[in-house]
Amino acid sequence: MSGLRRVIAADLQRSRSHFLLASIGIVVGIATFTFFIALSQGVRAVVLGRIFPLDQLEVVPKSLDIAIGPLAIGTSTLGGDVIDDARVRQINALPGVETVYPKMRLTVPAIALGGESLLGADLRSEIVADGIEPALVAADVGAGFEFRDFDAEPGTPKACTTDDECGERRYCGAPAGTRLERKSRNDDTGRVPEGTATVCRDYVPVLASEHVVELYNGALRRAHGFPKLVPDSVLGFTFELVIGSSMVGASNKGHLVRERAMLVGFSRKSIALGLTIPLGYVRRLNVDFGQPEDAQRYHSVVVMVPNKNDVAAVAKGVSDLNLVVADTGAEQAALLIAIFTLIFALVSAVIVGIAAVNIMHVFFMLVYERQHEIGIMRAIGARRGDITRIIMGEAASLGFVSGLAGVALAFGASFGFDWISQTYVPDFPYKPETYFEFPWWLLLAALAFAVSFCILGAFLPARRAARMEPAAVLSGH
Amino acid sequence: MIRVRGMRKSYRTGKLVNEVLRGVDFEVDHGELVSIVGPSGSGKSTLLHAVGGLDRDYEGSIEVDGRDLRSLSDDALSDYRNRSVGFVFQSFYLLPHLTVLENVALPAVFTRGTQRLGDAAATARAREVLEQVELGARTDSTPTMLSGGQRQRVAIARALFNRPTLMLCDEPTGNLDSKMGAQILALFHALNRDAHITVMIVTHDSRISAATPRTLRVEDGALHDERRELGPPVPSAAVVPAAEAP
Numbered sequence: 001m002s003g004l005r006r007v008i009a010a011d012l013q014r015s016r017s018h019f020l021l022a023s024i025g026i027v028v029g030i031a032t033f034t035f036f037i038a039l040s041q042g043v044r045a046v047v048l049g050r051i052f053p054l055d056q057l058e059v060v061p062k063s064l065d066i067a068i069g070p071l072a073i074g075t076s077t078l079g080g081d082v083i084d085d086a087r088v089r090q091i092n093a094l095p096g097v098e099t100v101y102p103k104m105r106l107t108v109p110a111i112a113l114g115g116e117s118l119l120g121a122d123l124r125s126e127i128v129a130d131g132i133e134p135a136l137v138a139a140d141v142g143a144g145f146e147f148r149d150f151d152a153e154p155g156t157p158k159a160c161t162t163d164d165e166c167g168e169r170r171y172c173g174a175p176a177g178t179r180l181e182r183k184s185r186n187d188d189t190g191r192v193p194e195g196t197a198t199v200c201r202d203y204v205p206v207l208a209s210e211h212v213v214e215l216y217n218g219a220l221r222r223a224h225g226f227p228k229l230v231p232d233s234v235l236g237f238t239f240e241l242v243i244g245s246s247m248v249g250a251s252n253k254g255h256l257v258r259e260r261a262m263l264v265g266f267s268r269k270s271i272a273l274g275l276t277i278p279l280g281y282v283r284r285l286n287v288d289f290g291q292p293e294d295a296q297r298y299h300s301v302v303v304m305v306p307n308k309n310d311v312a313a314v315a316k317g318v319s320d321l322n323l324v325v326a327d328t329g330a331e332q333a334a335l336l337i338a339i340f341t342l343i344f345a346l347v348s349a350v351i352v353g354i355a356a357v358n359i360m361h362v363f364f365m366l367v368y369e370r371q372h373e374i375g376i377m378r379a380i381g382a383r384r385g386d387i388t389r390i391i392m393g394e395a396a397s398l399g400f401v402s403g404l405a406g407v408a409l410a411f412g413a414s415f416g417f418d419w420i421s422q423t424y425v426p427d428f429p430y431k432p433e434t435y436f437e438f439p440w441w442l443l444l445a446a447l448a449f450a451v452s453f454c455i456l457g458a459f460l461p462a463r464r465a466a467r468m469e470p471a472a473v474l475s476g477h
Numbered sequence: 478m479i480r481v482r483g484m485r486k487s488y489r490t491g492k493l494v495n496e497v498l499r500g501v502d503f504e505v506d507h508g509e510l511v512s513i514v515g516p517s518g519s520g521k522s523t524l525l526h527a528v529g530g531l532d533r534d535y536e537g538s539i540e541v542d543g544r545d546l547r548s549l550s551d552d553a554l555s556d557y558r559n560r561s562v563g564f565v566f567q568s569f570y571l572l573p574h575l576t577v578l579e580n581v582a583l584p585a586v587f588t589r590g591t592q593r594l595g596d597a598a599a600t601a602r603a604r605e606v607l608e609q610v611e612l613g614a615r616t617d618s619t620p621t622m623l624s625g626g627q628r629q630r631v632a633i634a635r636a637l638f639n640r641p642t643l644m645l646c647d648e649p650t651g652n653l654d655s656k657m658g659a660q661i662l663a664l665f666h667a668l669n670r671d672a673h674i675t676v677m678i679v680t681h682d683s684r685i686s687a688a689t690p691r692t693l694r695v696e697d698g699a700l701h702d703e704r705r706e707l708g709p710p711v712p713s714a715a716v717v718p719a720a721e722a723p
Contacts, residue, residue: 002586003582003583003585003586003599004586006579007575007583010572010575010579011574013574014573372570373570376564376572377587378555378558379529380558380564380583380584380587381555381558381559381560381584381588381639382586382587383552383555383587384551384552469531469534470526470532471523471527471531471532474531474566474570474647475523475526475647
């Protein structure tokens with residue numbers, strides 16, 4: 001240890017009770033700062049990472065709807081709100097855009113049936129679905145599962161009479177696209193045309209949003225007394241889709257298409273409340289129940305913008321194409337989090353600032369108490385800078401130790417907060433395991449913050465100590 | 478050599494100005510042992526502090542080995558005090574939280590350049606000077622564990638650490654009993670005689686001044702230079718009052 005550091009260490013040791021009291025404010029301030037910044041980082045990660053992803057924009061056509069009483073009339077109701085392949089190419093050409101994935105909404109009513117194996121009772125639900133390019137969600141598909149348009153693949157399907165003949169994760173059913181005849185508009189079973197041979201089929205792969213599971217676990221399961229679901233454990237769950245049928249009888253179509261579907265993963269990019277399936281299935285169903293031109297009528301496109309700095313320029317480019325970026329609420333959420341962070345950072349800055357004033361008083365007192373020692377150090381050759389370094393060194397050491405204690409206190413408080421949440425707070429959608437994120441820069445910032453304020457507090461006392469005239473303090477003049 | 482020319486110094490208290498030194502001149506050669514005497518407030522310590530570079534707020538000039546102290550920067554003056562001057566004060570001014578060894582080695586902390594000693598060398602030098610003042614066995618003690626005389630000897634060891642050419646002592650025996658005072662004075666005589674260190678001692682004690690070959694008497698702002706022939710080396714008992722002699 002160098003001589004100056006030894007002097008600093010000895011001074012810290014003998015004045016430890018003074019420094020202990022002086023450091024309380026810094027410890028509390030740094031703990032407040034670290035705790036709330038970590039909390040806002042954790043909340044930000046959940047809100048902007050899981051609920052409102054920021055690395056992608058969803059672009060939709062500009063809506064010119066006007067409200068007439070409870071009804072909105074305009075382009076959306078007149079069929080004008082679509083994006084075609086030409087528009088997709090234009091968006092793809094915008095600077096900063098990495099990839100564009102068109103999404104096509106299923107414009108046919110449909111219901112889903114099933115669930116007994118999982119929930120103990122069959123559910124029947126009207127569903128909303130959209131189609132998406134498989135490449136967009138490749139990373140979100142569960143291990144061992146596939147998300148692709150099996151029915152678009154060439155080849156003659158294998159004839160069969162039972163599911164066992166088709167192998168794992170396949171079933172024996174009517175060929176793809178088989179139209180079922182309805183006896184009446186209320187018939188949602190339908191009849192396979194006579195002479196239709198059954199073949200081995202792949203399940204329609206389905207992705208769901210974690211919103212669905214969160215909503216189920218947070219609300220629905222309580223209402224119906226169902227078990228809690230863990231997302232990974234429901235992968236492989238199968239159910240039936242009846243397209244063309246609706247729980248609203250008036251919406252039923254003239255024929256039905258029945259498909260079996262399998263849940264293969266969860267994705268942030270899938271529709272929030274509904275099912276997401278490969279684009280090809282939706283395109284064929286929309287054409288089957290609608291017009292040939294429906295094959296390229298997209299309802300939105302997901303625009304991947306890897307660099308956040310490009311987001312504003314891409315949004316402007318999208319606007320120039322007479323399209324708009326869907327309002328996901330991310331901006332408001334980010335703004336709220338930023339305000340929340342700022343308020344608590346200011347609160348902690350005030351606490352640390354007051355503590356710095358206290359530290360200044362303590363150092364003034366210590367400088368007064370030690371004036372003869374400072375005088376003798378000057379007499380034996382200490383320069384003014386040496387005296388400043390000793391005082392500042394003590395302040396920096398105090399700040400560092402206080403900063404460490406503050407960070408440790410924040411860690412402890414965060415563990416306590418998480419434990420209380422896990423133990424006593426009921427589940428709610430997106431309830432995280434931890435509300436906190438402690439990035440490395442936050443820990444460095446907390447220490448730098450503590451050291452800076454202690455040095456700031458000791459600045460004037462150090463200057464006074466350095467300017468003491470040794471002859472005056474040693475002779476009492 | 479120390480050369481003081483036309484030195485004036487005054488202290489201001491409110492509107493009252495007290496001129497303690499009114500243009501004093503004197504010289505001190507290498508290896509001299511000089512006492513400075515005078516009534517309280519006459520400017521003895523002021524003179525000593527100025528020669529030691531602790532105070533630059535005066536008129537006139539002080540040259541030490543050809544260097545005008547007032548022309549030196551504050552840092553250069555600090556280096557001058559560190560390398561050339563050893564101070565001994567009445568109140569010892571030891572750092573109470575450091576050991577005897579650390580107190581003695583403290584000047585090494587502030588030495589710069591090639592003369593700076595490493596930790597091991599500084600410790601060795603501190604032990605050496607502590608042996609010189611017969612406190613080699615008390616290196617790990619703290620100042621509060623020592624008697625007044627021992628503390629002053631630690632302060633002298635600290636002053637000797639960087640091998641100064643000039644020792645400036647401000648009432649070095651003022652807080653000691655007569656016997657201890659005599660021992661300390663004998664130590665100064667020995668250092669002056671054996672190490673050829675110039676020693677200047679501010680004192681109230683006429684017995685101490687009588688034991689030095691030269692006395693600078695400060696009275697009414699003026700300086701009177703008195704020289705005397707001393708006999709053989711002064712034994713310690715000579716400065717101890719008869720009543721208090723063991």
